[in-house]
Amino acid sequence: MPSAFHGIDIAARALRSFQRGLDVTGHNIANVNTPGYSRQAVDFKPTDPLTLYLGGSHALGTGVTVGSVNRIRDAFLEGRRSAVMGDLGRMDTLSSQLSRVEGVFTDLQGSGISQALNAFFDAWSGLASNPSNIAMRFQVQTAGRSLALQIRSAYLALQSQKQEISGQIQQTFGTIDQLSSEISRLNAEIRSQTALGATPNDLLDRRDLAIQKLSEQIGIVTYRFEDGTVQVYSGQFTLVDSLQSHPIPRTFDPSTNQLSSGTQVVDVRTGALRGYFDSYNKLTGYQEQLDTLADTLRSEVNAIHATGVTQENPPRTGLLFFNDTPNGAIDFDLSAEVQASQEAIATGTTGKAGDGGIALELSRLRDRGLPALGGWTFSGYYANLAAEIGRDVRHASNEADSFRAVLDQIDLQRQSISGVSLDDEMANMLRFQRSYQAAARMLSVFNQMTEDLIDMFR
Amino acid sequence: MRISSGYQFDTYARNVAQSEQRYAEAQRAVVTGRRLNSLRDDPFGTTRSLTMRSLRSAAEQYTKNLDTAKSVLGANDAALSDVYGVLRDAYQVALRGANGTSDQPTHQSMARQIADLQRRLLELGNTKAPTGNYLFAGQDSADKPFSLDLSDGPTPPGGTALPTGGSIVYSGDSLPVLVETGPGEALSVSVDGGPLISQAYRRLDQIRLHLENGDLASLGGDDLREIQASMDAVNTARASVGSRLQQVEERRTTLQKRIDDLTKDLSDVEEVDLSEAIQRFKVAETAYQAALTVAAQGFKLSLMDFIQG
Numbered sequence: 001m002p003s004a005f006h007g008i009d010i011a012a013r014a015l016r017s018f019q020r021g022l023d024v025t026g027h028n029i030a031n032v033n034t035p036g037y038s039r040q041a042v043d044f045k046p047t048d049p050l051t052l053y054l055g056g057s058h059a060l061g062t063g064v065t066v067g068s069v070n071r072i073r074d075a076f077l078e079g080r081r082s083a084v085m086g087d088l089g090r091m092d093t094l095s096s097q098l099s100r101v102e103g104v105f106t107d108l109q110g111s112g113i114s115q116a117l118n119a120f121f122d123a124w125s126g127l128a129s130n131p132s133n134i135a136m137r138f139q140v141q142t143a144g145r146s147l148a149l150q151i152r153s154a155y156l157a158l159q160s161q162k163q164e165i166s167g168q169i170q171q172t173f174g175t176i177d178q179l180s181s182e183i184s185r186l187n188a189e190i191r192s193q194t195a196l197g198a199t200p201n202d203l204l205d206r207r208d209l210a211i212q213k214l215s216e217q218i219g220i221v222t223y224r225f226e227d228g229t230v231q232v233y234s235g236q237f238t239l240v241d242s243l244q245s246h247p248i249p250r251t252f253d254p255s256t257n258q259l260s261s262g263t264q265v266v267d268v269r270t271g272a273l274r275g276y277f278d279s280y281n282k283l284t285g286y287q288e289q290l291d292t293l294a295d296t297l298r299s300e301v302n303a304i305h306a307t308g309v310t311q312e313n314p315p316r317t318g319l320l321f322f323n324d325t326p327n328g329a330i331d332f333d334l335s336a337e338v339q340a341s342q343e344a345i346a347t348g349t350t351g352k353a354g355d356g357g358i359a360l361e362l363s364r365l366r367d368r369g370l371p372a373l374g375g376w377t378f379s380g381y382y383a384n385l386a387a388e389i390g391r392d393v394r395h396a397s398n399e400a401d402s403f404r405a406v407l408d409q410i411d412l413q414r415q416s417i418s419g420v421s422l423d424d425e426m427a428n429m430l431r432f433q434r435s436y437q438a439a440a441r442m443l444s445v446f447n448q449m450t451e452d453l454i455d456m457f458r
Numbered sequence: 459m460r461i462s463s464g465y466q467f468d469t470y471a472r473n474v475a476q477s478e479q480r481y482a483e484a485q486r487a488v489v490t491g492r493r494l495n496s497l498r499d500d501p502f503g504t505t506r507s508l509t510m511r512s513l514r515s516a517a518e519q520y521t522k523n524l525d526t527a528k529s530v531l532g533a534n535d536a537a538l539s540d541v542y543g544v545l546r547d548a549y550q551v552a553l554r555g556a557n558g559t560s561d562q563p564t565h566q567s568m569a570r571q572i573a574d575l576q577r578r579l580l581e582l583g584n585t586k587a588p589t590g591n592y593l594f595a596g597q598d599s600a601d602k603p604f605s606l607d608l609s610d611g612p613t614p615p616g617g618t619a620l621p622t623g624g625s626i627v628y629s630g631d632s633l634p635v636l637v638e639t640g641p642g643e644a645l646s647v648s649v650d651g652g653p654l655i656s657q658a659y660r661r662l663d664q665i666r667l668h669l670e671n672g673d674l675a676s677l678g679g680d681d682l683r684e685i686q687a688s689m690d691a692v693n694t695a696r697a698s699v700g701s702r703l704q705q706v707e708e709r710r711t712t713l714q715k716r717i718d719d720l721t722k723d724l725s726d727v728e729e730v731d732l733s734e735a736i737q738r739f740k741v742a743e744t745a746y747q748a749a750l751t752v753a754a755q756g757f758k759l760s761l762m763d764f765i766q767g
Binding site: 032033039099102105107108114115117118119121122125126128129130132133311348350352353354355356357360363364366367379380382383384386387388389390391393394397411412415416417418419420421422423424426427430 | 760
């Protein structure tokens with residue numbers, strides 16, 4: 001037989017439970033802007049009934065209690081999001097790096113290597129048609145110098161960007177280690193709370209967020225364990241195990257997309273880190289093409305120019321137009337002789353004032369397809385390089401856009417499940433407020449009843 | 459589907475940002491008039507644009523070269539015309555000398571006229587082109603091509619020292635001076651003046667000697683025939699210069715046409731169709747306004763406004 005105060009007990013439990021419900025609603029509203037936060041819901045459950053014997057046995061309800069506070073979350077969406085974050089991180093990084101390369105090649109603004117090539121061959125054509133003209137000769141010297149400068153500075157701009165990328169790769173290693181150790185630390189806290197039987201919702205959220213951030217940097221897979229911990233792997237490398245985190249190997253080789261430390265090798269497949277490797281490789285490719293352009297200009301122009309005789313007194317022959325050593329675009333410049341004086345420019349094989357044969361031959365290089373350039377002319381070869389850069393940027397930014405669209409879809413679903421809706425919470429707030437009011441009213445009714453009972457004996 | 463507040467706000471913000479970006483792009487297209495602003499805009503168009511710019515740049519240079527060719531050929535024509543004038547004057551002097559009515563002193567003064575014409579011919583042989591080089595020197599055009607060797611050659615009998623005594627020496631060459639007029643095309647702008655002028659000069663020498671000697675038979679026979687031959691040779695050279703001048707004009711017209719075509723094609727590749735761009739701009743503007751309106755309405759809606767107290 002329940003006590004006379006049974007009703008008061010029920011009302012008190014209801015008041016307590018609804019107040020917890022209101023607390024959770026408040027927690028949700030407070031975290032509406034918190035990244036990675038999953039809304040929480042109170043799971044109410046009836047308390048165990050009493051057995052009442054009143055002409056038979058009956059189960060008598062004893063009210064309500066808070067069963068659990070749950071995190072509303074879909075683990076499958078988390079996994080997919082993590083994979084997409086890796087791809088997006090890669091393409092986003094590549095796209096933003098290549099956009100900067102685009103700024104180096106200003107041909108469409110009328111001031112790039114292609115214009116310098118045109119001006120160079122135009123100057124030779126002008127000199128061929130007026131071989132003793134000092135102004136034309138000066139123009140050839142200036143155009144040659146500016147062409148060399150354009151190629152060299154494009155190469156150097158790529159070089160310094162590559163150095164910057166290397167720095168950013170090091171920074172990424174730092175970020176990865178920091179996130180790994182954060183995950184490991186959260187693992188430890190979650191394990192101890194789980195052991196006490198609690199569900200540390202907010203810690204789980206923070207760990208999920210750290211995992212998402214980590215997957216943006218480098219492709220990872222995670223495994224969950226009974227004790228609440230996760231293990232994180234990237235390729236064959238264990239970033240976080242059940243006890244601790246391991247620093248990522250710092251030795252990297254963009255050409256193989258691998259990290260290594262001793263005998264251990266890690267393949268980097270996605271994430272911003274891979275994006276940096278991809279950018280590095282692309283830039284190296286562009287640099288190689290600039291090298292080819294510079295070296296072919298050197299060999300073709302010098303071979304013809306060296307057969308010429310200058311118009312000086314005494315005449316010189318065998319002079320180079322571009323410097324011969326060392327190779328590549330990085331040191332590309334006029335030869336010391338031509339740098340020193342435009343009189344060192346040979347226009348013909350006889351040194352006579354009207355002999356423009358060499359200049360004519362050099363001017364005709366413009367239209368010659370060269371085996372060293374894969375059968376292309378200088379301008380054609382360079383136009384292909386410019387188009388290749390354009391295609392690469394476009395491809396990377398399109399890919400990034402499409403991964404972003406996929407991510408948006410996943411986020412929509414994720415937010416739809418886990419996100420806090422203020423309207424929902426307002427409704428919940430009203431519900432718990434009203435329920436609380438009703439429970440309070442109930443308490444006062446029981447109170448009145450008890451008072452009436454006591455008054456009977458007065 | 460359940461819509462969370464965070465997603466709702468993010469979506470409004472993203473839609474507004476996207477519309478704003480498209481609006482800005484459409485605006486840029488209208489303001490700059492350019493379709494190709496960076497390499498990514500159209501990689502294929504970039505290749506075409508750079509190739510056409512290269513072709514146009516070359517064509518413009520060939521046009522400049524043609525200007526040089528035209529001025530040099532013009533100078534050739536003028537100089538040859540003067541040479542022809544000198545030869546014609548000499549022909550008339552010889553013709554008057556040969557008809558036998560004039561006496562010895564007249565022949566002497568005629569010989570002096572021929573000597574003046576010879577000096578004039580020598581000057582014309584050393585004419586400079588507008589480029590600053592000697593016209594009739596072939597490629598060896600830095601130095602005076604014609605000079606007199608006073609140590610040999612015909613000296614006037616009777617001891618009257620004429621200023622043109624001595625034989626003519628040509629120190630130029632007969633190589634053509636070329637101007638590049640197109641891919642793989644070059645036009646010679648020179649006249650092989652060495653033999654032409656040397657021979658004419660020597661023929662004038664003959665006329666002068668025959669006048670001084672009173673050899674009227676040679677004067678009226680071979681001399682007149684030979685000077686006529688020189689005049690014909692000069693005319694032939696002038697005709698060749700004339701036809702080359704015509705080639706220059708034709709070539710220039712062709713090149714100008716090519717430059718115009720390339721400029722038009724370039725603008726097709728690089729520039730936007732303005733009416734289309736403005737239309738796109740209008741569409742983008744409307745979309746942007748719509749996104750702003752929707753966001754402004756959406757931000758305002760909340761259950762909170764409908765709950766009393």
